[in-house]
Amino acid sequence: MTTSRISVPNPIGILLELTHRCPLHCPYCSNPLELDKRSKEMDTATVLRVLDEAAELGILHVHLSGGEPTARRDIVEITAKCASTGLYSNLITSGVGLALGVLPALADAGLDHVQLSLQGATAPQADKVAGLKGSHDTKMKFAAEVARLGLALTVNAVIHRGNIDEVEAFIDKAIELGARRLEIAHTQYYGWAYKNRAALMPARPDVDRSIQIVEAARKRLSGKLVIDLVVPDYYALRPKACAGGWGRKLMNVSPAGKVLPCHAAESIPGLEFWYVQDHSLGDIWHRSPAFNAYRGTDWMPEPCQSCERKEIDWGGCRCQALALLGDAKLTDPACGKSPFHARIEALATSEAAVIAPPDYIYRGPGQAVVREVEDIIP
């Protein structure tokens, strides 16, 4: 691996995918195509130990995610552990299933923050994307309970061609639900979203309009609602620094206990991931091959290596380079400096131009057909 010694700051955040079980079937789910079975999930003692190790390592934020994290019977115990170790707990939830019933106990256990996903601003659209009738109405009840308990709320809306006209309505809905923060997150094309890209990719003019709506709302709602915007990088000029740079800030733990530099990193062949059952988090952060594979700047090819933004973008996203170019070591083609950038923008444009997009392939077991790497290299 790397020979030069890189000084590694400690991580600040950890995303625990506590389970892949989820009542929803969103076609852009960030879980991998191969979902972990319940029988493989970390047991309670392991999760609690991981939280102790996270606190010792200087991690500040814990994102309790899934799947639907409240599907785990020990979610209250896990939340209480975050509180007792000083970790900031963020429940990333669908609000469906067991979430509503368990919320008061989570608030009592010291939950700091709730992030609720909405699939649409209205029930018909939302239920279609979630693949579950009645899900939107349940979410509205859940949001009311969040407000009743006085918990801090962020609404997360993943944007794609099916709901891009609802950005304004999402903003209104977030205000109505008493959220202090809204994420307008254009779909990032990994895992299920990559599989469904042709059904999800919005057209460029619609993307531009959605950005203008957010910018106007930020001004109008300053001091009332913070709106975070994630743009679709196929149309971007600069790539996103994936997870703030590989192995720089964040850790991601799969339900089975596999520790990844980002949620999609498993898609990269040849990386050696370590499990929390075998190693401490600190050991994994500093010593595991996967975390060191693309850490720092030594691994970078051109045009990254001589780029003045190399310690801003950190080469963009490895998983995207792999998915689109077949080689995780290349510059993320979302970057305008990549020789392949024009091709991925053309690819997005052509998919978005299809008048009748394909049906969604809903997330769920038995759908794990891995898509071929696309042939965009000449």
Place this chain on the structure above:
Amino acid sequence: MSELTSFSVPKLPRGVRLHFDKVRNAYVLLAPERAFNVDDRAVTVLKLVDGVHTIRAIAATLAAQFTADPAVIERDITAMLADLIGKRVVEA
């Protein structure tokens, strides 16, 4: 957002809390998806921000503690709190 006055009562909103980071030996303000470094001066003030005491009362406490002019302290902490309100980690 209304202007801060001597009689404004600042508080940390739900979902925001002051945390001592043992690893980095520093206080941080934790908020959803964000963490803000806070210097010693800000920590001294934030420990008195409880949703009960006015800015004037906080300034008086600090003035007694540091034998300083309460008017000067009040001006300083008002500016500091306005900055944190802009970052949505304090309400008043």
